[in-house]
Amino acid sequence: MKRRFKLNINHNSEFELDLAPLLAVMVKLVPVLLVSSAFVQMMIIETDLPQVVQEAIQKQENNPKSAQIAVEVNKTEGVKIVVSENGQEKIEVIGFDSNKKIDYATLHAKFVEVKKAHPEIFKIDLNPDAEIPYKDLVKIMDEARKVRVSDVRFPVKDPKTGQDTSTDYMFPEVVFSNMLDG
Amino acid sequence: MSRRNRFSVPLKRNQSFALNITSMTDMFTILLVFLLQTYSTSEVNLDAVNGVRLPQSASEKNPINGVKLSVSATELKFDKKLLASLNANSFDQASIDPNDSNFIKPLFDELQNFNKENEKLAKTGNVLLQADEALPYSVIRKVMYTASMAGFPNLKLVTTVGQ
Numbered sequence: 001m002k003r004r005f006k007l008n009i010n011h012n013s014e015f016e017l018d019l020a021p022l023l024a025v026m027v028k029l030v031p032v033l034l035v036s037s038a039f040v041q042m043m044i045i046e047t048d049l050p051q052v053v054q055e056a057i058q059k060q061e062n063n064p065k066s067a068q069i070a071v072e073v074n075k076t077e078g079v080k081i082v083v084s085e086n087g088q089e090k091i092e093v094i095g096f097d098s099n100k101k102i103d104y105a106t107l108h109a110k111f112v113e114v115k116k117a118h119p120e121i122f123k124i125d126l127n128p129d130a131e132i133p134y135k136d137l138v139k140i141m142d143e144a145r146k147v148r149v150s151d152v153r154f155p156v157k158d159p160k161t162g163q164d165t166s167t168d169y170m171f172p173e174v175v176f177s178n179m180l181d182g
Numbered sequence: 183m184s185r186r187n188r189f190s191v192p193l194k195r196n197q198s199f200a201l202n203i204t205s206m207t208d209m210f211t212i213l214l215v216f217l218l219q220t221y222s223t224s225e226v227n228l229d230a231v232n233g234v235r236l237p238q239s240a241s242e243k244n245p246i247n248g249v250k251l252s253v254s255a256t257e258l259k260f261d262k263k264l265l266a267s268l269n270a271n272s273f274d275q276a277s278i279d280p281n282d283s284n285f286i287k288p289l290f291d292e293l294q295n296f297n298k299e300n301e302k303l304a305k306t307g308n309v310l311l312q313a314d315e316a317l318p319y320s321v322i323r324k325v326m327y328t329a330s331m332a333g334f335p336n337l338k339l340v341t342t343v344g345q
Contacts, residue, residue, distance in 0.1 A: 016200075019203050019204060019207045020203065022207060023203055023206060023207055023210065026207070026210035026211070026213075026214055027210070029214060030210060030213055030214060030217065033214070033217035033218065033221055034217060036221060036227070037217050037220040037221055041220075041342065041343045042228045042230075042236070042245055042340050042341065042342055042343075043239065043241040043242065043243055043244065043245070043340075043341055043342070043343055044241065044243050044244070044245050044246070044310065044338040044339060044340055044341070045239055045241045045243070045338065045339040045341060046243065046336075046337075046338055128319045129319065130318060130319055130320035130323070131318045131319070131320065132318065132319045133315065133316055133317070133318060133319075134237060134313050134314070134315055134316070134317045134318070134319065134322055135237040135315035135316065137319060137322075138237040138238075138239050138315070138339065138341055139237075139239075141239070142239050142240045142241070145240070145241070146240070176323070176326065178323075179323055179326050179327055179330070180327065180330075
């Protein structure tokens with residue numbers, strides 16, 4: 001009688017997983033993702049126009065001692081970084097490499113140098129000539145935005161807490177200052 | 183038994199069969215992982231514009247909402263609407279104001295109309311500019327100048343991820 005209720009468990013038995021519900025979910029999910037996928041990932045570079053940076057300009061006007069950094073780009077000389085401070089101008093010229101292209105490595109090094117000397121400045125005025133290609137302008141902004149060497153950081157004061165901290169940003173604010181010129 | 187009956191295949195017409203979907207599930211799993219990788223998390227999805235080769239940049243900022251302008255070597259568009267034509271990196275004479283060589287009249291009019299129709303978006307003053315990488319600054323400057331005159335001073339340059 002006891003043997004009648006003993007369960008017969010076969011430990012070596014195989015079973016098949018029902019994948020149909022999983023497949024149904026995937027079939028619905030794939031079209032949704034296909035529609036919302038961005039195969040060309042796009043980003044933006046923010047550039048402030050003079051109207052927007054009025055506050056920043058006013059701050060600088062209120063503080064005549066603060067340095068102004070202008071970056072001029074032309075096809076004959078290359079890139080010229082002009083640092084104006086206390087009525088004096090310091091000019092750095094970055095010419096072209098052997099392929100007649102702007103020497104971006106040197107340009108980046110110069111930006112790091114200028115930033116080290118003026119860690120409080122985050123804005124540059126970009127004055128490109130009319131014939132400078134848009135691609136070169138984006139590249140120059142890239143070189144100026146962030147430092148590439150990981151161990152170089154610049155001191156900055158947190159205005160809320162008043163504590164000293166550091167950042168790898170150099171000149172993230174770019175103003176096309178000759179935009180309104182005729 | 184006739185010779186014909188001897189070679190006939192016994193067919194069971196009402197027989198059910200189980201489809202093996204394991205390989206299909208594998209394929210979908212790979213596809214799903216790939217699509218999840220390319221899934222865009224930004225609030226705005228920008229479509230690539232025909233004839234516009236965007237420059238590459240190391241910027242990490244996702245696109246935000248704004249007026250979408252595009253400039254290729256041959257045309258200036260507001261979203262998908264053609265506003266002006268370009269020839270050899272200069273706008274056609276009809277679209278440039280005779281008193282101001284940097285002022286693109288059709289663009290200004292279109293942005294003014296947009297200002298009236300979409301006040302909320304217009305208040306942000308954001309312009310997403312998709313411009314061809316080979317265009318000279320003179321062309322970009324005209325677009326920027328006109329946009330700022332029409333009340334859109336916050337220019338965002340759209341680039342592709344690179345470097």
